Amino acid sequence: MSLRSTDDPPFGAVVVDLVRVRDCLALAAVPAALLGIFLLPESSRRSLTFLYASPTLTTAFAAHFVHFRVTHLASNLLGYGVFAGVAYLLAVLAGRRRLFGAATGTFLLALPPVLSALNLALPRRAVGYGFSGVNAAFAGLLALLIPIYARARLASWIEFRHAPAVFFVVIAITPVVALPPSTTSLGITLTCGVLGTYYVHALETDRRRAGGVETAGSTRGWLDLLVVATLLCVGFPFVGFGAGATGSATVPNDYVHLLGFCLGFIGPYVCLVLELFDTDGSTG
Template sequence: MSRGDCPQSFREGLRDGVHLRDCLALAVVPAVVLGVFALPTATRESLVFAYRDPTLVTAYAAHFVHFELEHLAANLLGYALLAGFGYVLAALAGCRRLFGAAAATYVLAFPLVLSGLNLAVPRDAVGYGLSGVNMAFAGLLGLVLVAYVGRRIDERIRVRYAPGLFFAAVAVVSLVALPSRQVSLVLAAASTAVVVGYAFSVRSARLASPDPDLWEGTQADWVDTGVLGTVAFLGYPFVGFPAPTPADGSVVNVYVHLLGFCLGFIVPYVALAVGAFDAATS
């Protein structure tokens, strides 16, 4: 917990930070996805995004369309983990406004943006599913995780160090998802070098402001939540970027997943950097 804050239990933090209206707002997306899934198959087929015949309606609606129960369940579980856990971390970090603005952007604007960027890779195929939006929430998770650590565990950790965590995830993604081994190793090595640079910056900041009593009075719940957040952020790429192997005539769109992840981190980070939102740990 930040040394400047009064001692607060983890339960008190949840009670004060998490609001029912926010949870209901986040629940709208699963409700819409389930509603679309209940539509007749022919109706859902008319809503998929055809790259050779794109429309504004399908560019947006396709991100809420699913056909297989397994695909639906995987995306809903991913949304619950990424958006739900991200919201809790943001609430505990005092970043509810940032999270709310980012979430609204992901749901209202990102479907059109991701579909449009998909057209940069011409192909005769269709796209659908919530995965791109989910990956945007995955990018946001890394940002609010760093804000949480700075607010609740070590106030010397600033949001400006968040790109280090982002590039750690990029290194994982490059090794997991890229088909070219040579390219993946080069990208992973470059990302790791950036991570090391940020790690030295964090170490220098901590040495410049030593606090030997930092952990005194800090409840294990705060630390455990930070650890779980780190595992979720660095572990989800193994789910969001599976090996590119076709199954049943379908192929996971790694390109749109990567776009969602990168934009999901960059957009709110830039918003913080230009002062659009206040963050005590920036």
């Protein structure tokens, strides 16, 4: 069963109608802030890094916006533009602008100190900085928004409760990319693979129950965005893990990214389970 019909406006027209300039300006404030901090003297930036040996609440927050290398900054700006940008498109086209706004505010204000605090679970003399953990949270949010968007624009039998299928598939891939072969990595992959398979099977069962009615309307653009978002999400482990920092005094990127991805998915998912967010109304 699909929600597309011959009377629906084309993809491009709906995007232009629903994407708001003020939203884009708000999203653009993040790269502007990262660039502004990068232009500070190096001594000032170093004073904002998170020291495991002497953590403070200020550095627990500020360190996630600090970069020292152009390549590090550029990769995080690109990651933010891709993951936050696509997540925003999925959210507004699915009528979930408020959910995206609340999640983004949480990722930018509350998540950084939480990630820093959780990093203290690994006792060591290290220094943490960089926006990659927050970017990982947007990748986690993307995993949740994929089925929400698919339900709103392509197939009404898909539910947000199918989102763990995407989540567990990504987590199953992660040990293969991030960890050397071991019993632990194999166990994680197999466990998450089984869980992912369970949710995929539930998705297929719901599709059969719905009868698989085809739409008479064009899915051009709508389906393309869904495919791009899915590829980005499933491909996240290949760009987000296994390429950690080389310095011994740097927080392991893989740990930060895993925390960010999991929290970015679980938090909004729980909010939807508790029905804290309704749709924004008409989705165009």
